[in-house]
Amino acid sequence: MLARLGAARRGGLLALALAVALLPLALGNQYLYDVAILVGLNAIVCVGLNLLIGYAGQISLGHAGFFALGGYGSAILAVRYGWPPLAALPVSVGSVTLLAFLVGRPILRLKGHYLAMATLGLGVIITVVLATEDRFTGGPDGMSVPPLALFGRALAGERAWYWLVGALLLACVWLALNLVESPRGRALRALHGSEVAAEMIGIDSARHKLAVFVLSAGLAAAAGGLTAHYSGFITPSQGSFLRSIELVTMVVFGGMASTFGAVVGAAVLTTLPQLLTPLKDYEMVVFGAVMMFTMIFMPRGIVPTLAALFKPRTRP
């Protein structure tokens, strides 16, 4: 399978696998493991979101909604209906995927900022419903979520979670890299360039857009479900507008249309607030300034800009 990927992508995937494998050597305590797990979970969402934004060129400002729904679906099935978490999680992810399929069809006819608005509206609707239906969701204060259990043994401890999330992230990256190189991926890029031109050469743009939207929503829901079971708690803020913005920012920050960019963006923007915590009141100021400076001086995102630096230059 690896042989089918381009050399650069194969190298990238191996480097990522190596990083996941060696990182525990540098993770001295539980807190660092915790940060690494959150990075991995965010990266899974971003890899999916990047397929939608970076490759298909369709923006979504509501993916945190799917993330939160994935978590709440699993939590509600497990807590209110007594399902085993391992059964609740896939059912929840499946339902969110179905929801994305149903709403995606009308919404994806919109373009650009109008699509951004529609997805944003979807996210707001989801968040308000989650905060209001307190019989099921516990309201604005959120609800506690039982841990994942396998054959009666709870999946506990940062180390176990680290390997689970690391393996899942690698699988997602591998899937995304393959998808991008497949005919479907080429169709997505064609439709990003020009939807009309893509349709002229026989690409069913509506079907392709919907498929990648559903895939990215499913990945967000899966990451959301895992996050809920990992942290043991979930609140409606997981689906907020600001969280959706944060996810899109991670994708653009790392570099659009770069799967590794999405991972790097998630890593940087998840760890940065942790590093800035000692600054206390100045945290937001520095965070905002770093975001602005990076985008001004690396407008294409971190990974594509750095990749261009290391590429052998051709003289005109």
Added chain:
Amino acid sequence: MSAQLLQVLFAGLTAGAIYALVALGFSIIYNSSQVINFAQGEFVMIGGMATVSFLHLGLPLPLAALAAVAATTLVALALDKLAVERARGASVVTLIIITIGASILLRGLASLVWDKNIHALPAFNGDKPIAVGGATLLPQSLWVLGVSLAVLAALWWFFNRTLYGKAMLATSHNRLAAQLAGISVRRVLLVSFGLSGALGALAGILVAPITFTAWDVGVMLGLKGFAAAILGGLGSGPGAVLGGLLLGLAEALAAGYVSSAYKDVIAFVIILAVLVLMPGGLLGRRAAERV
């Protein structure tokens, strides 16, 4: 007309006028750059908070408001000069992320310069409600509606009767052609940021006596303004006003007759329905996409 309905309409129009002012700010910057300025809500917040501060310094209200508008305009101009202009040539999405960074930075600065508490601004003409047809109207609502109308008239004059306004419209229609005709597109962008900053600040000052103000009010007001601009059709002035008023009325009616918890949901469901039926907003440009 029942008194309750009238009361709801008053509330809706007042909120709608505020949304319209914020939406106009979005549309003006969009027209000159195709960028959605996510820091627009922060202009609203700075307007309200700065007025509170200037009042504390002992300035009379009209002067404090004027100083706050000037300060916000300066912040908006600085945002364009120091960030957006420096990143020219970058894609629209990158520019949008820069404005998101700016909004976080400005919110952080606001929590440092001021604090994280909620502040009240006294109503311009007292709080004594005026009885109208069985319903009551706050004097501040009249201020909101009156100033909004005056702003609309001034904007209409600016865009239709002054060379500068026409140059800005020309840029929004065709950037390259405008540039060839000798219009400085950079200057147009700068002016549009200044104008949007001033509009946002005005909205923030007008609404502060009704809903209070704090370092983080910009998020929600910016979101509503963006929604109004999209509902009416991005880039359209009349669309922004129509979108703002409709959004305000929809929320007030939903809160008054259905459920106050679900007022935002109902408003966004309406927006989604409108967009599905009219993908360019109510008054958006209907031009076919050129290939």
